[in-house]
Amino acid sequence: MSRITIRTENKKFPVAPNLYGIFFEDINRAGDGGLYPEMLRNRSFEDSIEPKDCHTEQDGYALVTRAGWRDEFNHGEGLSRWIRKNQTPYTPVPAWYTQQAVMRLEREDTLNKHRQAALSAVFEKGGKLYNTGFNGISLKAGETYSFYMFAKTEHPVSVRVCAEDDSHVFGSMDFQLEGTGYVRYDGSFAADRDGDNARLSICCPEGGEISLGFCSLMPQDTYMGHGLRKDLVEKLKALNPRFLRFPGGCIVEGFSPETAMRFRNVIGPVWERPGHQLMWHYRSYNGLGFHEYLQLCEDLDMEPLYVCNCGMTCQGRAPVLFEGEELEDMLQDTLDAIEYAVGGKDTVWGSLRAQMSHPEPFRMNYIEIGNENFGPDYEMRYRKFFDTIRARYPNIRLIANTHLENQGIPADIVDEHFYSTAEFFAENIHYYDGYDRKGPGIFLGELAVVRGWVGQLYGALGEAAFLIGMERNQDVVELASYAPLLENVNYNAWFPNLIRFNNRESMAIPTYYVWKMFGNSRGENVVEAEEETGILYRPVKGMASLMGPSGLRYKNASWNGRPVGISHELMGRIEEKDGVFRILPPDQEQREEAEKLYGVDPERVFAVFGEEEVTSGAFDIEIYAEEGKEISLGIYSSRMPKEVYVADETHPPKEWNSANVKPFVWRLENGISSFREQAYPEDKYLDEERLVQLQYGQFNRFRYEADGKSMKLYVNGECIHEAAVPSFPAMACAVSDSSTEVIVKIVNFSPEEDEVEISLDCAVETDYKAVVLTGEKQAENSFEEPERVHDEERLLSGAAEQFIYRAPGYSVNVLRIGKKK
Known part of the structure; x- marks a missing residue:
């Protein structure tokens, strides 16, 4: 049984009025053929034409930028797996055939x-x-x-x-x-x-x-006659979104100067809008442009949140920096976009808006400068854009991609992105508790479970727990949106996506219903709530690994007393002589593999022992210690669950690689022993650093014991570290209220029903409403069962100043309890 104690008299702060919104990026052919319901692919006949600053290789298979980034092109058809899945016959002009x-x-x-x-x-x-x-x-x-x-x-x-x-x-x-x-x-x-x-x-x-x-x-039949696909917009409307972040995402940056997003290319008659190749493997015809986004915002009463290119292409795809006149032109492009949105009809760009049948200005209260940009090059460009926009439009709130306030650079809001596992989100429910309330606001601009329980109910529970933590901190978190939003299932480039569609119908993943439930149940003030509940441990598996500088020597490795050898040479090769093993430096093949991966040091070795499917046991090994040389062991060395996204589709990484194996790291160097988790945005220490005495010039005995909940680490028989496997609350809640009701949001991670004892400090009506999302842990929706997992409204009775609510196993719950007058 869990307990929730609610004190409505202790109102912490008002709810953030625009907290829940949506983020649209043209990925998975979400635009043309999707939200923008053009039915002809390649209507401009340009799909097979590579961008001007790119070339193709391997007979049109690969597209290569001047800076060296590669993507699958296939003569303009996009990904090879799309061609295979859709059984697309070859044609020199994509989608067009003759008889x-x-x-x-x-x-x-x-x-x-x-x-x-x-x-x-x-x-x-x-x-x-x-x-x-x-x-x-x-x-x-x-x-x-x-x-x-x-x-x-x-x-x-x-x-x-x-x-x-x-x-x-x-x-x-x-x-x-x-x-x-x-x-x-x-x-x-x-x-x-x-x-x-x-x-x-x-x-x-x-x-x-x-x-x-x-x-x-x-x-002809589109949403409000404004040219967008009705069923998709109706699903967006049901979320009650308060803002729309657009048009991206990575497509704002582009992968080359020509493919960078520009406002001037996405306005005016659609046949006069230049299309451009997107990094998501296809060409956009830009029918869904700046005006259409603003009109959608007006139709759904959302605040537009425009993301502008700040003079650089995608930093994750061999970036190119705009300098001089190119940079000035990109800044002017942003100013022109703002004038189009809010300028009078007597202005240059406002008059064009008027010609598009909208003489009155739209709203434009948020501008994000860049997307996922960072570093000195970004800081310089951001400051240039910030100063210019602030001088002309002082009421627009400006959003930075990173915490530039730490460098003394002003920002009204900072955009943070998280892609991880359900357990990561649940473990980080307190992530925003310690944020500086005097710093910039936070925009939780992109979040999703992309590994593990992807697109399934349990993944939605993890995201819901993180949103619970966000709701408790609405005095600092102002905006939040899931990513990505839409997916044409025939052209999948990323998974999961909030809403999936084909040419005839659409359906939503379980996470959609979490956002719908939370976005439609807001209250007026966040109130104090205390919870008592149990904990659940993160699932862990895998044996040991060795990492660090090459040349490491070891012998007598065993698991539960039985000899065990290296099963995966991720970086470095193993050499054995007279029972002693040495890890040699990575070879050329491994170094080339490392170049495809993010955050991998090509000089460090990484070798994994034994089987992946083990959780409990003891690992013993003798390692030769040299003064001044690091020794690092990994505990629970297994692959992270796969994700759909691949940075370079032409050279996908191997199943086992040093970027997707993230064990807990036990590191010994210069007499200091540390035990930490490799985590985002920074590593977490699982125990305090300890002094340790190694016997240099000889083999030392290392041992760890693990049972899925705790880990004990020994050197030469002495216990150096004892730490728990990361865990998270079995139940979590956030509470808001208004003058007429109390809104309680509950996530139950446990497979069993939780009889939650709720205590209130105010009189409430007996009858109340519960909106519940529940099902099997791995439950997911499909076109055959589009609502296998969906929100269900239940009318209940028995609410009182103290009562029991039975939260189903694996569930998200929103209780709306009326206050007595």
Whole structure:
């Protein structure tokens, strides 16, 4: 049984009004073919064209930047696994195919200066040119679809444009093409029945030659008529989000100067917006642009939070720095974006907004300068942007990527990102308790469980526990959003994502319902609440490992008294002579592998003993000690659970590598013994540092004992460290109230029902409401069972100043208890 004692009389601080929001980045084809429901893939015919400052290798397989970053390209089709999964036939112009016709890209005679290509086709009689959409085109009976194309022809040509599959025509339009230059042709059709794998065909019954400059097929029925996919926006609305962070994410930075995000490229008529290659393996046509984001914010009553490029490309992908005029232009681009949003219609950019049918200004109260940028290069650029924006728009709150206040650089808010395991989030429930209340506010801009219980209920519980800790600290944490938001399941580049969709339907992962429950239950003030509960230990496994400088000598390694050898040479090779083993320096193959990994020192060795699937036991080893030379042992040396994201898809890392094995580290050097965990954002010490006496010039006996809950570390028979395996509360809560109700948020990590004894200092109504998310630990949603795990509202009775609430095992709970008048 757990206990919660609530003191509503002790109001700690008001709730942060904009705490829960959403973050959109165009990843997993979340934009085109998703939130922006364009149905034609490669509508601008440019997907196979590499960016100007890049080249392709291996016959179009890999895209390589001038700075050396690589990505899968596949002639513009993106990831190889997409091609395999979707069974995409090869075509020189992605998504476009011909039958009794010949097509080619026209690079000179294009629609306008922003278009890099047009598509020319020569038809035989009865020939056709067709587009397969985003892994097919989905049509709904009775719904109307709008089509337009810019086409030119030297001689009049009759064409029929139809949506069809191999056995049926769902709707068609007839056009007579003629005139001088590119001419826009518009049409529409109503689908006569449902279809899931249609294509859009341009048929030429009598033959002829045409050039297409741009084309589009969109459903007429969009959210509020503003051009976005209804079911996806409705799911966003249900979260009750208070802000939208856009347009990224890493796509803001780009992976090269040309692919960096610029406001000027994402406004105006969509056929005049230059598309650009995204680091998430495909090209964006930028139909979902700055105006569309602002309109979505207005439609859902969200604060826009615009992320601007601060003059540098992605620092995780061979960065390029903008200098001189390039940097000044990027700053001006940001100022132009702000003017577009909030400037009067008599300003340059405000007048363009007015031309887009929005004469009145939008809101713009938050600007984030850069995305995940850091270091001196960022600090200089940030300060330049901060000073300029603050001088012109003093009311806009400016967000930094790192804690620049530690360098004396001003920031209103700092953005922090966390991607880890469910246990990490649960263990860090007190993360913000010690933050400086006089420093900048915190934006928890990106968080997700990406290893282990990914997209499953238990992962959602871990994230919910971290949000509980955040809610307790709303005097410092002002904003929070999950990442990523949307995923087209046919073009997955990252997992998990809050909402998953295909061409016809959408569903949400369990985490979505946590954010929905918390975002719709806010209260007015955070009130004092004390909890009493048990603890749960982090699951651990794996044997020992050796790390440190090369040349380390050891012998007589054993596990539970039985000899054990090295099973994985992650860095360094093992040499044996007369029963003594030496770890040699990493070889060339290992050094090349290390170059693919983040935070790996190519000079240090790393070797793992024995089997991975062990939790309890004793490890013994004799290690030769040399004065001034480090000795490091790893305890619980196993692989972290895999994540979907791979930094370089053309050279994925090995299953076992020195970046994904993170044991607890027992380090001895210069007479000091330390025991710590390799953790983010900094290592955590599991025990105090201790003095230790080694016998230099000879082998010393090292031993550790572990049982899954505690660890004891010995040198030459003396216990040096004793530490617990990291743990977290079995139950956690946060409480807010208003003049009319008390809102109690509870996370129960235990598999068993917890009879939570709740004590209040105010009279409450007997009847109350509970919104509950529960299920099996590994439960997840699918298109076959889209609501296997979802929020369920329960009407309960029995609330009093002291009562029992039975929190189901593995559950997130929101109790709304009315105060008596």
